[in-house]
Amino acid sequence: MESKSYNDKICWFCKKGRHEECMKKIPIDAASEGPHDCTFDTKLVDCQCTH
Ligand SMILES: [Zn+2]
Numbered sequence: 001m002e003s004k005s006y007n008d009k010i011c012w013f014c015k016k017g018r019h020e021e022c023m024k025k026i027p028i029d030a031a032s033e034g035p036h037d038c039t040f041d042t043k044l045v046d047c048q049c050t051h
């Protein structure tokens with residue numbers, strides 16, 4: 001089943017259907033053009049899953 005929008009961010013566990021293990025916060029890699037040799041490019045978004 002295709003997701004209709006990639007703006008709906010859900011965590012890795014919810015994608016797998018393991019909602020009990022939902023992380024609530026998802027670290028996502030910022031799409032940066034420059035070299036990222038540190039983790040500061042990662043930001044957290046809330047899991048959008050409505051279990
Ligand atoms: Zn979920």
Ligand SMILES: [Zn+2]
Pocket residue numbers: 010011012013014022023024047048049
């Ligand atoms: Zn989740």
